[in-house]
Amino acid sequence: xxxINAIKLEINTxxxxxxxDLEFNDGLNIIRGDNSTGKSSMFQAILYGLGLEELLGSKNxxxxxxxxRDHVNYDGNEFDVLQSFVFLEFTNGETTITTKRSVxxxxxLPQLIDVIEGAYLTQKGDYNIxxxxxHDAGGASxxxxxxxxxxxxxxxxxxxxxxxxxxxxxxxYIQQIAPSFILEQKTGWSHFLATIPYYNIxxxxxxxxxxxxNLNVAENEKAKRYLNIQKxxxxxxxQILFEQSKSLAHKGAAILNGLEPTPFIINDNxxxxxxxxxxxxxxxxxxxxxxxxxxxxxxxxxxxxxxGQNNDFNEKKLEALTQQYNQLSLQLDILSPEIALDKGQLKxxxxxxxxxxxxxxxxxxxxxxxxxxxxxxxxxxxxxxxLCKNTIDxxxxxxxxxxxxxxxxxxxxxxxxQHKMIEVYIEGQKKYIQEKENQVRLMQDKSLEIRxxxxxxxxxxxxxxxxxxEVEIERRLSLRNKINFYIKLIDDFNNxxxxxxxxxxxxxxxxxxxxxxPSDFYSTEDRKKISDLESSxxxxxxxxxxxxxxxxxxxxxxxxxxxxxxxxxGDDKIKQYDIKYDSSGSDFVRAIWAYxxxxxxxxxxxxxNHPRLLMLDEPQQQSASINDFRTLLTELSGYKxxxxxxxxxxxxxxxxxxxxxxxxxxxxxxxxxxxxxxx
Amino acid sequence: MDDxxxxxxxxxxxxxxxxxxxxxxxxxVAQIVLILSYCCRSNRSSLLKLxxxxxxxxxxxxxxxxxxxxxxxxQTDFSVxxxxxxxxxxxxxxxxxxxxxxxxxKYELADKGVLLLNSIKRDNDLLKTEKDFLNVxxxxxxxxxxxxxxxKWTLFYVKD
Numbered sequence: 100x101x102x103i104n105a106i107k108l109e110i111n112t113x114x115x116x117x118x119x120d121l122e123f124n125d126g127l128n129i130i131r132g133d134n135s136t137g138k139s140s141m142f143q144a145i146l147y148g149l150g151l152e153e154l155l156g157s158k159n160x161x162x163x164x165x166x167x168r169d170h171v172n173y174d175g176n177e178f179d180v181l182q183s184f185v186f187l188e189f190t191n192g193e194t195t196i197t198t199k200r201s202v203x204x205x206x207x208l209p210q211l212i213d214v215i216e217g218a219y220l221t222q223k224g225d226y227n228i229x230x231x232x233x234h235d236a237g238g239a240s241x242x243x244x245x246x247x248x249x250x251x252x253x254x255x256x257x258x259x260x261x262x263x264x265x266x267x268x269x270x271x272y273i274q275q276i277a278p279s280f281i282l283e284q285k286t287g288w289s290h291f292l293a294t295i296p297y298y299n300i301x302x303x304x305x306x307x308x309x310x311x312x313n314l315n316v317a318e319n320e321k322a323k324r325y326l327n328i329q330k331x332x333x334x335x336x337x338q339i340l341f342e343q344s345k346s347l348a349h350k351g352a353a354i355l356n357g358l359e360p361t362p363f364i365i366n367d368n369x370x371x372x373x374x375x376x377x378x379x380x381x382x383x384x385x386x387x388x389x390x391x392x393x394x395x396x397x398x399x400x401x402x403x404x405x406x407g408q409n410n411d412f413n414e415k416k417l418e419a420l421t422q423q424y425n426q427l428s429l430q431l432d433i434l435s436p437e438i439a440l441d442k443g444q445l446k447x448x449x450x451x452x453x454x455x456x457x458x459x460x461x462x463x464x465x466x467x468x469x470x471x472x473x474x475x476x477x478x479x480x481x482x483x484x485x486l487c488k489n490t491i492d493x494x495x496x497x498x499x500x501x502x503x504x505x506x507x508x509x510x511x512x513x514x515x516x517q518h519k520m521i522e523v524y525i526e527g528q529k530k531y532i533q534e535k536e537n538q539v540r541l542m543q544d545k546s547l548e549i550r551x552x553x554x555x556x557x558x559x560x561x562x563x564x565x566x567x568x569e570v571e572i573e574r575r576l577s578l579r580n581k582i583n584f585y586i587k588l589i590d591d592f593n594n595x596x597x598x599x600x601x602x603x604x605x606x607x608x609x610x611x612x613x614x615x616x617p618s619d620f621y622s623t624e625d626r627k628k629i630s631d632l633e634s635s636x637x638x639x640x641x642x643x644x645x646x647x648x649x650x651x652x653x654x655x656x657x658x659x660x661x662x663x664x665x666x667x668x669g670d671d672k673i674k675q676y677d678i679k680y681d682s683s684g685s686d687f688v689r690a691i692w693a694y695x696x697x698x699x700x701x702x703x704x705x706x707x708n709h710p711r712l713l714m715l716d717e718p719q720q721q722s723a724s725i726n727d728f729r730t731l732l733t734e735l736s737g738y739k740x741x742x743x744x745x746x747x748x749x750x751x752x753x754x755x756x757x758x759x760x761x762x763x764x765x766x767x768x769x770x771x772x773x774x775x776x777x778x
Numbered sequence: 779m780d781d782x783x784x785x786x787x788x789x790x791x792x793x794x795x796x797x798x799x800x801x802x803x804x805x806x807v808a809q810i811v812l813i814l815s816y817c818c819r820s821n822r823s824s825l826l827k828l829x830x831x832x833x834x835x836x837x838x839x840x841x842x843x844x845x846x847x848x849x850x851x852x853q854t855d856f857s858v859x860x861x862x863x864x865x866x867x868x869x870x871x872x873x874x875x876x877x878x879x880x881x882x883x884k885y886e887l888a889d890k891g892v893l894l895l896n897s898i899k900r901d902n903d904l905l906k907t908e909k910d911f912l913n914v915x916x917x918x919x920x921x922x923x924x925x926x927x928x929x930k931w932t933l934f935y936v937k938d
Binding site: 484504506 | 792794795796797798799800801802803804805806807808863864867868871874875877890893894897898901904905907
């Protein structure tokens with residue numbers, strides 16, 4: 100909570116010390132003074148003492164009245180101001196502090212606020228003093244010297260991060276919350292939350308009410324943003340892992356199964372695997388290794404034969420290999436021109452795509468041209484002959500051609516369909532070529548291997564028969580290498596796979612959390628608060644005799660949480676517009692009364708951040724009637740555990756004052772003459 | 779023979795055909811207006827010149843040939859450019875629309891044509907490729923050049 104205990108002005112003039120004091124109590128305080136007695140100066144000085152003078156439209160000393168800045172009018176004389184200070188004592192219920200801030204003081208900047216740790220105005224004493232800064236860069240975030248941060252902590256406020264118009268995160272400022280409970284006279288009554296300073300924050304009204312009512316929507320929105328960032332991170336990590344797996348598969352001439360380039364929930368780890376084509380059959384790489392091991396073991400089970408022993412076998416083998424090699428070469432010879440052909444086809448598709456795009460562009464230009472032509476009344480733009488006014492078929496082809504050209508829109512649709520189709524062709528063709536190229540690569544590897552084998556066999560067939568078979572040694576060696584290679588490959592792949600599975604688990608949790616967020620960010624409690632705000636607002640509107648609109652059409656909007664009027668346009672479309680446009684001047688002031696009070700009422704029954712302070716400067720605007728003003732004061736005087744400061748002139752009339760306050764409980768501060776007096 | 783698969787009757791429905799924008803009256807008229815303004819002195823041109831540019835705008839390749847010819851100071855030859863009846867019909871529409879008028883042997887932009895030209899110019903994206911091309915060529919190609927070129931080409935063919 101926030102409660103103002105007392106304010107004191109200290110003004111040194113060429114005619115000695117002047118000053119003013121006010122003390123305030125719990126509940127309703129009425130500060131009564133006729134026009135130009137200095138009421139508003141006091142109101143504004145309170146804002147100054149709180150470092151909230153931006154509500155008055157600017158910063159620092161320039162916001163204060165001349166009495167603090169320039170000269171004091173007293174008894175028909177003008178005395179120049181030499182030095183002036185504002186003292187403000189306030190409390191959060193537990194800690195009481197007093198601020199001291201200069202308006203005019205040589206050698207002291209108005210940005211400097213002395214925080215006196217005690218009730219300096221009501222209980223004189225020696226207190227610790229902390230100088231702090233306000234408004235300077237870092238004023239709201241510097242822990243040691245930032246007064247706004249200090250004020251936030253005093254109020255127990257944790258102001259949220261919001262997105263500003265540049266898309267950066269920025270903190271909501273205390274000056275943006277204050278207009279919902281402090282209404283100053285000049286602009287405060289012109290609109291709801293009219294005095295919010297603009298800090299590049301989008302929908303500052305909405306954000307400030309969200310904070311004041313402690314709605315979860317901001318948190319939910321933030322959570323959503325956070326989730327989105329997390330999702331992007333996982334997405335990127337996933338893509339890297341996917342690419343790594345793909346290149347691993349490529350290295351082993353293997354096929355990658357069960358993985359997509361984008362994250363998904365993996366239910367069965369076994370689905371993610373590498374496989375290879377062995378004898379025209381797609382088998383898993385683990386089975387493949389087994390097959391390799393088997394044939395290796397088979398080889399090992401024989402003792403190493405001599406060249407001579409092996410001759411017969413070698414000859415047969417050579418024959419078989421040569422045949423296999425020839426077959427492969429033949430297949431390669433067939434495939435290569437096929438690929439060249441496919442690439443040619445791809446090129447022609449690409450050309451078609453370009454020419455269709457160009458045609459489309461021209462057709463769309465033509466559509467514009469027809470519009471331009473129609474604007475300057477060219478009949479051909481509407482397919483009409485400029486001479487005989489008959490319909491023409493919109494073509495320059497000679498009459499003899501008996502074809503009906505398409506209408507322009509139809510033609511554009513047709514071309515767009517063609518465009519899409521060609522794009523699909525191109526995609527398909529690219530994939531097709533890729534597959535064939537893979538196949539070629541596999542075959543080339545294979546044929547290289549066969550060639551090496553053939554060479555070794557031939558060498559062995561002409562070498563000394565007593566030597567051990569080189570081919571056999573080579574065969575065993577290469578088989579063992581191959582086995583080792585694939586074991587290593589599967590190891591690497593398993594590492595990647597476990598990373599991917601971990602990532603998939605994170606992903607699962609993330610989208611689970613995303614599902615749990617309410618779809619439109621509002622929690623149940625939020626909805627309760629907003630509906631309470633709406634019903635309190637409507638109830639108070641009735642009490643204050645607002646009559647411009649019927650209550651059925653008035654709602655609290657869900658984006659800015661401000662009153663709007665709903666109308667139906669068409670059958671089911673609903674349009675909302677500002678309540679101001681349909682309210683008379685005095686009715687709009689009633690609406691601001693009702694809204695301000697409704698915010699306070701909601702905080703009675705819900706957990707909110709409302710400071711339980713209302714400060715209203717001259718609420719009887721736009722000649723609202725005495726009766727209604729009385730109703731407002733009655734409402735305000737009923738607010739327990741809340742301090743209300745009402746600065747009012749009661750139209751400079753004792754009768755008005757009596758009529759509007761009779762029988763009410765409140766504390767009165769009556770200002771007679773000028774409030775700033777010699778001390 | 780199994781009769782069930784026999785097709786007893788085939789019917790054809792004549793569908794409208796897709797037409798290149800080059801063959802649409804409004805498009806041709808817009809081209810003529812642009813050519814007259816970007817590439818002709820006093821917005822006035824001979825028929826042959828209109829044909830040359832209309833042909834050059836028809837495809838990238840044609841355009842490149844013309845650019846090449848201009849950039850090499852009109853020394854290179856390029857073989858025949860196309861003469862299209864569609865342009866003649868476009869010109870007729872343009873005259874009927876009072877977009878251009880015929881002055882002795884030449885065609886000249888009329889007031890309404892200037893209106894159309896201005897509204898085309900105002901939209902930067904509209905006919906951007908065409909505008910860019912015509913801008914590059916500018917008013918460098920005179921009627922004399924074209925007559926010379928076409929003379930060469932008639933001689934060339936007469937020899938053949």
